[in-house]
Amino acid sequence: MSGKPSSTPAWLASPRARELAYLVGLAAAGALLPLVVYPTLAMKILYFGLFACAYNLLFGYLGLLAFGHAAFFGLASYVCAHLVTVVGLTPELGILAGTAAAAALGAVIGWLAIKRTGLYFAMITLALAQVVYFYLVQAPWSMGEDGIQTGPRGKLFGVISLADNTSMYVVTLVIFLAGFAIVNRAVNSPFGEVLTAIRDNEPRAVSLGYDTRRFKLLAFTLSAAISGLAGATKAIVLQLANLGDVHFSMSGEVLLAVLIGGIGTALGPIVGAAVLMTMFDALAKTGAWVQAIQGALFVGFVLLLRSGVVGTLSGLFARKTR
Amino acid sequence: MTSSAGIILEASGLSKQFGGFTAVRGLDLTVHRGTVHALIGPNGAGKTTVFNLLTKVLPPTRGRIVFKGRDITGLGPWDVARLGMVRSFQISAVFGRKSARDNVRMALQRPTGVSYRFWMSSAWLDRLNDQAEALLDQVGLSDAADVPAAELPYGRKRALEIATTLALDPELLMLDEPMAGLGQEDIARITELIRTVAKSRTVLMVEHNLSVVETLSDTITVLMHGQQLAAGRYADIANNPAVIDAYMGTGHD
Ligand SMILES: Nc1ncnc2c1ncn2[C@@H]1O[C@H](COP(=O)(O)OP(=O)(O)OP(=O)(O)O)[C@@H](O)[C@H]1O
Ligand SMILES: [Mg+2]
Numbered sequence: 001m002s003g004k005p006s007s008t009p010a011w012l013a014s015p016r017a018r019e020l021a022y023l024v025g026l027a028a029a030g031a032l033l034p035l036v037v038y039p040t041l042a043m044k045i046l047y048f049g050l051f052a053c054a055y056n057l058l059f060g061y062l063g064l065l066a067f068g069h070a071a072f073f074g075l076a077s078y079v080c081a082h083l084v085t086v087v088g089l090t091p092e093l094g095i096l097a098g099t100a101a102a103a104a105l106g107a108v109i110g111w112l113a114i115k116r117t118g119l120y121f122a123m124i125t126l127a128l129a130q131v132v133y134f135y136l137v138q139a140p141w142s143m144g145e146d147g148i149q150t151g152p153r154g155k156l157f158g159v160i161s162l163a164d165n166t167s168m169y170v171v172t173l174v175i176f177l178a179g180f181a182i183v184n185r186a187v188n189s190p191f192g193e194v195l196t197a198i199r200d201n202e203p204r205a206v207s208l209g210y211d212t213r214r215f216k217l218l219a220f221t222l223s224a225a226i227s228g229l230a231g232a233t234k235a236i237v238l239q240l241a242n243l244g245d246v247h248f249s250m251s252g253e254v255l256l257a258v259l260i261g262g263i264g265t266a267l268g269p270i271v272g273a274a275v276l277m278t279m280f281d282a283l284a285k286t287g288a289w290v291q292a293i294q295g296a297l298f299v300g301f302v303l304l305l306r307s308g309v310v311g312t313l314s315g316l317f318a319r320k321t322r
Numbered sequence: 323m324t325s326s327a328g329i330i331l332e333a334s335g336l337s338k339q340f341g342g343f344t345a346v347r348g349l350d351l352t353v354h355r356g357t358v359h360a361l362i363g364p365n366g367a368g369k370t371t372v373f374n375l376l377t378k379v380l381p382p383t384r385g386r387i388v389f390k391g392r393d394i395t396g397l398g399p400w401d402v403a404r405l406g407m408v409r410s411f412q413i414s415a416v417f418g419r420k421s422a423r424d425n426v427r428m429a430l431q432r433p434t435g436v437s438y439r440f441w442m443s444s445a446w447l448d449r450l451n452d453q454a455e456a457l458l459d460q461v462g463l464s465d466a467a468d469v470p471a472a473e474l475p476y477g478r479k480r481a482l483e484i485a486t487t488l489a490l491d492p493e494l495l496m497l498d499e500p501m502a503g504l505g506q507e508d509i510a511r512i513t514e515l516i517r518t519v520a521k522s523r524t525v526l527m528v529e530h531n532l533s534v535v536e537t538l539s540d541t542i543t544v545l546m547h548g549q550q551l552a553a554g555r556y557a558d559i560a561n562n563p564a565v566i567d568a569y570m571g572t573g574h575d
Contacts, residue, residue: 015444182441190431190447191440197428200417207377207415208490209403209432218438 015188022266023181030173037278039165040237044277045270046176047233052257052269053183054226059255060264061187062219063199067122067251068109068129069227072102074246075132076228081148081241082141091154091162095175095232102228103221105132110220114213126248133246147242150235162236172237179229184266186222195219227254256294260301262308271309330355330494330524331376331407336385338371338548345371346548349385353494353541358516358525360535363545364568369528370412372545373498376526377409378402390493404432408492412499412528414479418472422463422482425471426454429489454489461485461515477508484512488519495519497527501534513537544568 033042051073058064076098084094113124136142153162162168186192194215197205205212235241244250253276261272279297283290301308331353338346346368353359361369374380376387378399387395394402403409417425430450431437458464461481466474471482480500487495500516501509513534516525520538529535535542536556544551544565552562559565 019443185443186440188444189440189442190434190436190444191438191442193424193428193431193444193447194437196419197417200419201415203379203411204415204417204486205428206379206399207403207409207411208429208486209400209408210437211398211400215437218440222440 019181019184019188022184023177026180026267026270027173027177030176034169037281039169041277041281043165043169043172043237044234044281045274046172047230047237048254048257048277049270049273050176050179050233051227051230052254052261052273053180054223054230055254056258056263056265056269057183057186057195057226058219058223059258060268061192061199062195062216064114064117064216064220065122065255066113066125066220066223067248067255068125068127068132069223069254070246070248070250071109071129071132072106072224072227073231073234073250073254074136074241074243075105076102076231077235077241077245078136078142078148080232081150081235084154084236085148085150086141090158091156091171091236095229095236098232098235099225099228102231103225106221106224106228107217110217110224114216114220126251129246129248129251133243133248136246137243142241145243147240148235150239150241153236153239168237172233175229175233179226180270182222183226186219187266191215191218253294256298256301258308260297260308262311262314265308265310265314268308268310275309328355329353330390331526332388333372333376334386334388336372336375336387337383338368338375338380339383344548346375346382349545349548349550351376351543351550353524353526355524357540358520358527358538360539360542361526361528361545362530362532362535362542363551367545368548369545370498371548373409373496373528376402377407377496403490406490406493407496408487408490408494409496410483410487410498410500412502414476414483414503416471416474416479416482416486419470421468422458422471422474423451423454423467425482426457426486426489427451429486430454432490457485457489458482460488462511477504480504480508481512484515491523493523495523495525495527497525497529499528499530501529501531509534 055069058066079101080094080098083089083097084091089097109125109128112128113121116124142148153168155161156171160167162171194205194210198212198215202212231245234245257272257276258269260275261270262268280290283293329352333349333351336346336349337344349372361372363369375382378394378397386393389405389407417428427447427450430453431447436442436446455464455467458467461484463478463481463485466478471479474482484500500512504512516538539556542556542559543553544559546568551568552559552565
């Protein structure tokens with residue numbers, strides 16, 4: 001945005017140029033990522049990064065603190081896993097179906113929640129997400145505590161086998177880039193301008209004739225859909241949908257990723273997701289400590305890096321170039 | 323004066339209760355097209371509440387509002403804005419993280435009908451920049467186009483708010499204390515600006531600065547405890563004993 005001209009180099013001034021630069025940069029980073037971390041972790045970083053970008057659309061740009069995004073991620077994961085396992089859909093159709101289910105759920109939960117703001121909004125989204133959680137605990141098709149094991153990953157379009165991690169990684173990267181492009185465009189669109197206007201001053205946006213409820217609902221639905229895209233991808237990658245996907249700690253983790261990386265920045269959620277996934281992976285053997293360290297991190301980032309890794313870095317950068 | 327011209331806004335029996343407290347009580351208000359109508363009264367008289375009722379930010383407890391011959395009592399605040407009744411706020415309302423240019427552009431963007439297009443690049447909006455800058459120029463903000471609104475001094479925020487409101491070219495401009503918090507120089511400038519823009523539209527304004535009210539307004543409604551105390555021209559109001567007693571004597575100027 002033209003808000004901080006001094007922090008943006010001239011060649012990145014136009015929104016289109018910046019979008020392209022982000023995409024090329026992320027594609028390059030994504031190509032190099034498997035050289036640094038093992039494939040499954042790399043894929044986790046990608047789908048969780050996408051989830052965090054989707055969450056950031058709502059939290060960072062519209063300023064709404066939702067606490068139930070696990071419902072969209074988790075429902076999509078279950079729907080996708082169920083459809084590829086029981087109905088025998090190809091992975092891409094399973095992912096599409098999961099995304100659609102999350103979008104529909106997002107429209108419903110959004111419609112119920114956006115009438116409230118602040119803490120009430122957070123509480124309603126949490127409560128409704130818990131309804132989805134308990135539904136998936138009980139529903140016969142979701143296989144209770146075990147979750148849905150999908151078996152082999154199947155063939156993309158019925159042709160390309162995803163059994164080996166390389167092809168799976170490429171597909172995950174493509175989904176990630178597409179999802180990121182959608183979120184990033186939404187943020188840098190006339191629609192995105194309205195979202196940030198609502199975040200800055202909702203009564204003013206209303207007084208200019210914007211029906212802010214509709215903008216919030218569309219943003220919520222879009223955020224839910226992309227969260228679903230991430231969740232459905234997770235089901236294919238890990239060949240599993242389980243209660244962890246829809247548990248409220250998942251909603252907390254996506255919030256944490258955005259806070260760590262930098263709220264309302266394009267790349268922050270991805271950085272946050274990478275930090276978080278890498279940390280979970282490293283701590284996986286230490287068991288109970290994960291929770292404690294997660295809590296400490298949360299406090300640490302909120303207190304020390306108030307604008308997250310990316311926000312703080314770009315702030316430093318802006319000060320140097322000024 | 324144009325008191326014979328058509329009526330643009332008419333409220334009848336307007337009441338607003340907050341719990342047990344009645345902030346506005348059975349107010350009848352008629353605003354004639356092409357006039358500058360001032361709404362004055364002591365602090366807490368209910369002026370801002372009346373604005374909130376007229377612009378449908380708050381639902382009235384009782385009463386009816388007709389704007390341009392249309393009953394708007396059941397509409398949402400965004401609908402009212404689209405019909406051409408656009409307000410500014412008592413406490414400056416800007417989009418703090420957006421540049422001054424982008425603030426004005428938010429108003430220009432709305433009638434273009436592209437605001438739901440999340441797949442379209444915001445580069446499209448650059449076509450509105452010239453118009454936005456012309457509006458900034460009109461309020462003396464041309465040098466601040468790139469400055470985030472939150473970083474502007476208070477007087478310039480108010481000017482930006484007026485530029486943003488004017489960008490919608492409203493038929494009825496509603497200003498809630500446009501001079502509040504402004505220095506003498508800014509007051510003179512904004513007064514001139516309101517006088518200019520009032521040539522082609524109707525203005526309803528709340529204002530405590532009585533010399534501004536005297537300079538600008540054709541009609542004045544005095545509000546007290548949520549009720550109309552008096553109405554008429556400045557000279558009539560100024561000589562009304564009830565008004566002098568209740569309002570002029572309380573030290574407002
Ligand atoms: N949302 C609300 N809830 C409860 N009471 C309110 C609300 N809004 C206003 N009031 C009360 O209604 C009365 C009128 O307030 P209002 O803001 O309309 O006054 P005003 O004439 O604009 O005053 P000022 O000159 O100080 O701006 C006040 O007593 C105020 O406390
Ligand atoms: Mg007031």
